[in-house]
Each structure stands twice: as C-alpha cells, then as structure tokens.
Amino acid sequence: MAHSEPLNNKLVTIFGGSGFLGNYVAQALLERGARLRIASRNPEASFSLKPLANLGQLQFARCDVLNEQSVAAAIHGADAVVNLVGSFEGDLIELMGRSAGKIAELVNVSGVEAFVQISAIGADADSAVDYARGKAIGEQLVRQAFPKATILRPSVIFGKDDGFLNMFAQLIQMLPILPVFGPEAPMQIVYVDDVAEAVASALANPTKFGGKAFELGGPEVLTMLEINERIAQAQNRSRSFIPVPDPASALFAALPLTPMSSDQWRLLQAGNVVSEGAHGFEKLGIVPKPLSLFLDKWMVRYCKHGRFGVQGSQTAG
Template identity: 35%
Template sequence: MDRRMNRVTVFGGTGFVGRRVVRHLSESAVMVRAASRHLAPAEGDNVEHVIADAHDERSIEAAVMGTDGVINAISLYAEHGGDTFHSVHVEAAARIARVARQAGIKRFVHLSGIGADPASSSPYIRSRGEGEAAVQATFPGAAVIRSAVMFAPDDVFLTTILGLLRTLPAYPLFGDGRTRLQPVHVDDVAAAIAQVLRQTQRPYPIYELAGPRVYSYEELLRTIARTAGLRPMLVRIPFAFWNAAAGLAEILPRPPLTRNQVELMQIDTTASGSRPGFGLLGISPRSLEEELKAMLKQTNEETQTPKETRTS
C-alpha cells in the first residue's frame, strides 16, 4: 500500500458505494473525508463528514484541501431539477478532477460503469462515457473503475427483484430476457476502489469489476427465484412498453424504474476480459447465490426471533 495516501476525500461518501469505500479506507487507518450534499453522522475517529457541492468549485476546493487522494463516487440514476446526466457525470466529474489536479492531489479514482459509451444514443450511457474521457483528459493518470450492476442486502436491484417475484402472479421480463449481466457485490467493488487508490504501483487507466458468473436476465431471475424457493411465471414484455412505463414512473419522487435502467437492460453489461479487474487486485468476488442465501437466512432468523428478544 502507498503510505503517502494518508488522507483521502470521497465525493458521494454517503452513497451506496461511497459509504462502503469510506469504511474500507478508514479500516486501513486512512483519514477519510466523506464529502456529500447532506451531512451524515461520523463513523469512527478517522472519518470526517463534510458538506460539498460538486457543482461549486470553491466547495470542491475546501473538500480536497490537505488530502492526498480523491475518489469520485457520485452517480445519478434519474434526472431531476438542475441535476442532469451531463451535469453530474461529465461537468461535475471534470470539475472535481480539475480542482484535484490543481491542488496537487497524487491519485484520482473515478467510478463509472461497464457499458459506458460516449457514442451511445442513451443520454445516461453516453454521459458515463463522456465523463470517463473528461476525467482522464483533465487529470492525467486517473483510474476509472467500471463496475457491473451491483447488489447488496440494501440495494434497489436484488431486493426489488426478490420482492416482485414474491408478490406478482407473473413476473414481466425485459424484452426476451437474453440480455447478459454479471452482478457484483458492492463491497467487493468498494474494496477494489480502496486498493486501486492505495496501491504503490501506478494504476491502469481502466478497471472492469464484475462478479464470478454471467447470467442472461432470465437465468438471473430463475436463479434468484430458485434460491428463495419460488416458482414464478415469466412473461416477455417488449422494451417499448418498459420505456413508456419508466417515463411515467420518473414523475414520482422515488421512481421504482427509470428510463436509464431500461436502456441498460438492452445492452450486455459483462466484463470484456481485456481489462484488469479483481484478479489483478487479488480479490475474489463473492457469489450472488451464496450472498442471497445468507441474506434470506438472516431475514428468516429476524422474522422468527420473538419481538421481545430483538428489542431487549
């Protein structure tokens, strides 16, 4: 590990990925500054939470002051108000990278996603690709982390699928269900990000992080259902319907489905095999099936435990 990485700022440090990166770094005795729009409770003696706005250069300058490394884990899944895919994934990412370079930051790590493509017709996918290019042009030597779809007990991916499988009489498939995915546990991604930041050798420009197994979407649903002891009826639904439904859902404050999610389901999000990944970092990504079994076991134990015991 690079002992020069004593202080690190994590933008998006209270988010799904960011808070786990903060934990991994703090557990390795790094002083961590978790920067986000909303202040969160401190987590340990070596974690500092600060308010920072990625659209405000002075706010970024204050957040990176005195740190050795910067991680940008900010992402946007549905546009709202002034927050657009381009303003967050491209403009804000480039702004953070520029301020970090001007501040003399030694290492910069940027979180993106497998499938990012600046030539895509999808605003979300295109902004991810443009953001990567903007960061690497602004901060030479920056490392980009492309992750496959991430899962965890508190996610909106695996838990949503499981909930719908349990409640719907028939589960609607995206298209013909052949889109390929390679789900990865968010903690494995966070550990990899922390390692890329702190490794002594110069990082590669791009890493691809994906789980140990590739599924078609239909295979994934059947695997989740089988593990949970369910036998669902799967119904193929055209993508045109999904796009229309997602457009309506985005009116809600917390949409259960967004158009960018539908767009991602139309392309394969699997590791290419030509980029460095977990193997190079010495990390063995955990199995979705095993993690789901553990999650279901814990849920069952909590359900069966008497209320008096849980609250005592």
C-alpha cells in the same frame, strides 16, 4: 494498523460518499487506517460510519459537486480523492461529466497523490442514453486533467442493502406472476465489497494502477430471467415469470411513475458485461465473489416465516 499500509493516516476525500457504494468504500478505507472526509449533499446519511472510526479518523463535508468552491474546500489537504457521484436524475452530463472533470482539475493543482474515478461498464460518449454519455464524458475529462487517475467501470453492483436485488425480492415476495423486462439481457453483476476493495487497492498503489482503466464484473454472467429465478428459489417460492417483449418494455419504461426510466431500460437491454480483453479484477489482485455466496442468507427476511421458514420445498406463498 501496521505503518506499512500505504493508506495509513492518509486523508481521503470521497465525493458521493454517503451513497450505497460510498458506505462500503469508506469501510474498506477505514480498515486500512485512512482518515476520511465524506463529501456529499447529505453527509448525515453517512453518520452510521461513526462507530467504525477511531477518534479523528472521520469527518463530514456538505458539498455540491457543481460548485467549484465547495469542491475545492472538500479536496483541501487530501492525499487521495475518490469520485463516486452517479445518478439517473438531473443534468447527467453536468453531474457526472463536467463535474468529474472539474474535480480532476482541482485534484491536479492540489498535490493529491491518487485519484479514482468511478465510471460504469457501458460508458459511451456516442450513446443516446444520458447516463452512459455522462459517465464517458467524465472519463475523458478526468483523463485530460489528471492522466494518472485510475478509472473503475463496475457492472451493476449488488449487496445486502442494494436497490437492485431488493427491488426484485420485494416483487417476488408479493406477486405470484411477474413480468421480466429484458429477460435475456446478460448481466455480470458485481459484489459491492469487491468494488470497494478495488477502490482501496487503486488508492494504495497509484504507481501501479494509476493511468489505467478496469472493468469490474462478477465471476458469472446471468440473464435477468436467471437472476429473478434465483431470487425466487432463495425465497423458497414458486413463481411464474413472463418474459416481456422489448417494445412493451420500452413503452412501460416511458410511462410516468414506473420503477424504471427509459434510460435504465436502454441500459438493461444492452446488457452489462465486461468487454473482451479489458483489464479486470485479476489485474488488481482481487477474486470477485459470486451472488450464490450470499443470496440464501439475504433472502431469509423475504421468506414466509423468516429464518423459521421451512427450507427445501418451494411454496406458492
């Protein structure tokens, strides 16, 4: 690792680092020579990163972001901090709003050079959806406590091991006829490696990117129906998709034990695209990658005979 790399040997604390995005952020930072402290309720979930790190490059801290003492201990000695905490369960205003502000306050008094707060496209302090309101409150409190923080607002993030594409892929594999909720909802889904690279770039150059907000969307806008159709095509399956009217979708989401909550339905209905005029990947020097670059390869495991399946003709199976 060249010593000219700004993050080389810098200690970066990643709150929520054991989740889906955290795994990729950690890899991007390890490649730049950073030392990492993965701070989460379940740091064991990140142990798969160990083979990627050199001796002393990776440490783990059990941390509750709602506990100030726990957060302060995780920040101690860090050169940079990333807050990835996000959830659809629990007190979201506390978890993603007030706790983000508390992290920023502790970052401010700790001599930390760079701080990245992961928000979301659609963050809105006036929203009826707790998730959107929690993320917006988090942004506001972070900005107040640490004005030079970089705020990143990704769209729905996709990757090989995500919970988004794979949920639809499993349903398409099993069912010949599938309902599509929010079929015309526009989505600018974004590749997880591109978001991770945005985090690394922001941390590496806080003078240039600090104090700014960036909305991170992929290079194309797809509807939910189009995403489902592309998954079916990549699986080489012929499927019938039934667009579900909004009132029926809302009723379904309100039922217990369904895979989609009412909050998630409202966010889906609103769509998820970059705002007009917003700073995006281009300002960070990153060219985002399209879904089409990966989908055929990722869907092989869902095909009828795996990688030995016949390509080129759709099957009903």
